[in-house]
Amino acid sequence: MKSAIRIENLGGARAIILHRPHVTVQALSRQLSAVGLNVTSCWPELGPDALAADFIFFDADLGYDEQFPWAPGQSPIPMIALIGSEAPGRVEWSLWMGAHAQILKPVGDSGAYSALLIARHTFDSRRRLSTEVEGLQKRLDERQTVIRAVTLLAIRTRSEETAYAQLRQLAMSWRISFEAAAARVVARYGEERGEDDRRSGL
Amino acid sequence: MKRRIELGLLYSRSGSYSLISEACRAGALSAIASVNSDPSIDVCFVPVERDPGGNIDLYGPMCEEILRDTSARHVIGCVTSWSRKEVIPILERAGGTLWYAVPYEGFEASDHVVYMHACPNQHLLPLLNWTFPIYGRRAYLTGSNYIWGWEMNRLARETITAAGGSVLGERYLSIGSLEIGRMIEEIQVTQPDFILNSLIGPSSYEFLAAYSKLGQSHSAFLPDNCPVLSCNLTECELPALGQFSEGLVAAGPYFRGETDWPGFEDFGSSHEAAAYAAVKELARLLSSSDAMDTVSLAQLLTDPVASIGPIDRKTHHTTLPRLIAQVRNGTFQVLHRGSAVAGDPYLAKPRESPGYDQKHLRVVL
Numbered sequence: 022m023k024s025a026i027r028i029e030n031l032g033g034a035r036a037i038i039l040h041r042p043h044v045t046v047q048a049l050s051r052q053l054s055a056v057g058l059n060v061t062s063c064w065p066e067l068g069p070d071a072l073a074a075d076f077i078f079f080d081a082d083l084g085y086d087e088q089f090p091w092a093p094g095q096s097p098i099p100m101i102a103l104i105g106s107e108a109p110g111r112v113e114w115s116l117w118m119g120a121h122a123q124i125l126k127p128v129g130d131s132g133a134y135s136a137l138l139i140a141r142h143t144f145d146s147r148r149r150l151s152t153e154v155e156g157l158q159k160r161l162d163e164r165q166t167v168i169r170a171v172t173l174l175a176i177r178t179r180s181e182e183t184a185y186a187q188l189r190q191l192a193m194s195w196r197i198s199f200e201a202a203a204a205r206v207v208a209r210y211g212e213e214r215g216e217d218d219r220r221s222g223l
Numbered sequence: 224m225k226r227r228i229e230l231g232l233l234y235s236r237s238g239s240y241s242l243i244s245e246a247c248r249a250g251a252l253s254a255i256a257s258v259n260s261d262p263s264i265d266v267c268f269v270p271v272e273r274d275p276g277g278n279i280d281l282y283g284p285m286c287e288e289i290l291r292d293t294s295a296r297h298v299i300g301c302v303t304s305w306s307r308k309e310v311i312p313i314l315e316r317a318g319g320t321l322w323y324a325v326p327y328e329g330f331e332a333s334d335h336v337v338y339m340h341a342c343p344n345q346h347l348l349p350l351l352n353w354t355f356p357i358y359g360r361r362a363y364l365t366g367s368n369y370i371w372g373w374e375m376n377r378l379a380r381e382t383i384t385a386a387g388g389s390v391l392g393e394r395y396l397s398i399g400s401l402e403i404g405r406m407i408e409e410i411q412v413t414q415p416d417f418i419l420n421s422l423i424g425p426s427s428y429e430f431l432a433a434y435s436k437l438g439q440s441h442s443a444f445l446p447d448n449c450p451v452l453s454c455n456l457t458e459c460e461l462p463a464l465g466q467f468s469e470g471l472v473a474a475g476p477y478f479r480g481e482t483d484w485p486g487f488e489d490f491g492s493s494h495e496a497a498a499y500a501a502v503k504e505l506a507r508l509l510s511s512s513d514a515m516d517t518v519s520l521a522q523l524l525t526d527p528v529a530s531i532g533p534i535d536r537k538t539h540h541t542t543l544p545r546l547i548a549q550v551r552n553g554t555f556q557v558l559h560r561g562s563a564v565a566g567d568p569y570l571a572k573p574r575e576s577p578g579y580d581q582k583h584l585r586v587v588l
């Protein structure tokens with residue numbers, strides 16, 4: 022699916038370059054300043070102001086996990102890898118850290134702008150997807166509860182179909198989601214049933 | 224009448240890997256002397272030397288100086304991969320060529336570099352394949368904390384795991400660090416079948432000395448039971464190791480006394496041999512015509528003269544023998560001679576079977 026790319030709001034955005042002092046930093050700063058970003062650089066660790074930045078450019082050649090104030094792959098902002106050595110180990114590490122885009126070193130006169138756009142787009146869609154997956158995962162976990170609720174209700178209604186309809190009815194009258202209603206039913210009837218079981222010696 | 228051609232030399236004569244630099248430099252100088260005194264070669268090399276003194280930040284500027292301030296288009300030099308990667312952008316801008324005479328970790332094929340020494344399909348993979356059936360597949364990995372150590376150990380781990388083996392520990396030291404205590408303790412506790420050592424310089428000397436002493440008190444760590452393997456140690460570093468090198472197993476394209484090296488001479492080490500071969504091949508390529516003096520490496524290699532040389536036109540790597548040797552009584556003795564193969568920097572060709580046992584093969588459905 023084609024989705025429009027956001028090109029706005031780069032002016033005034035804050036970029037941090039995590040790289041030892043090097044011509045790479047100069048060349049990249051120049052490109053980013055021309056686009057309108059405010060650029061700072063640091064090495065070997067990202068300071069706390071990283072959390073307030075909009076983009077992180079990081080050295081894939083000499084980088085390591087502890088440079089970042091977040092767990093690998095958990096960056097709260099778009100990350101762009103600066104790759105000099107194309108050794109698979111370094112590429113693997115960049116992915117592990119959660120690179121959203123890349124620029125090859127030596128950095129010349131171009132490359133930064135497209136990397137900014139691609140990184141932001143990848144970051145956004147990755148975040149959207151993980152929210153979606155989280156929601157689906159939650160509903161998947163709740164499916165078990167729905168089945169238990171329907172089973173409990175079916176003891177009284179004698180049919181799964183009517184039990185299902187009843188659960189839907191309950192959700193509507195309680196003004197909560199189907200899954201939440203199922204959880205409530207399980208909490209209420211499940212307890213009674215447990216007591217019944219104990220009484221009957223099960 | 225010979226044409227005078229300036230030739231850059233970029234080796235650190237001090238710092239933590241100076242023994243290797245000196246070996247390469249000796250090979251290059253000896254080849255320059257040989258070229259200059261050979262009336263059948265039309266060129267005469269005039270060396271232009273710069274010494275970065277082991278400082279990584281001087282390689283780029285000094286290489287630039289050679290290419291800008293002199294007529295040299297070719298530079299023989301660099302030891303660490305880090306320094307090689309620092310000079311590549313300079314070479315690209317200036318249209319220069321680096322002749323690199325040290326083993327490296329692969330995954331590079333610059334249009335401006337000739338890789339005269341071995342890459343993993345010529346050192347690490349044959350070494351592991353030879354080791355597995357003899358010593359086993361349980362490994363401990365060490366390395367200096369930069370691309371050489373990281374990539375060697377990554378590839379070793381992949382190869383060991385694919386062969387049904389296991390990696391019991393992996394630890395790195397920054398270049399020059401002597402803090403080897405923790406490694407030795409971990410090795411003692413985990414009791415591997417072999418150790419892959421990709422440390423360089425003083426870290427490596429310190430480690431090998433301590434491990435050798437461990438072997439004296441615990442026979443499980445004697446070379447016969449748990450050898451140290453290396454793809455970067457050659458004769459040029461034996462003086463720094465003394466008795467502690469005994470039993471060390473190394474892979475390389477040449478060891479002292481071998482006779483199948485092109486343009487055979489008695490070289491001190493494969494570093495010396497590779498740098499020598501680099502200068503000699505360059506002289507041969509330039510000798511064909513004075514039009515060659517200023518052309519790029521790519522153009523130089525399209526000349527028919529190049530096709531009978533050792534350099535692959537596509538990868539700029541060379542075809543090299545795969546030897547495995549062990550230090551016995553102070554000198555490397557070759558234990559295994561693998562046929563010469565072309566360097567395959569991206570390991571894109573099918574790999575040879577590493578001597579898998581049936582019991583290590585699993586059916587994955």
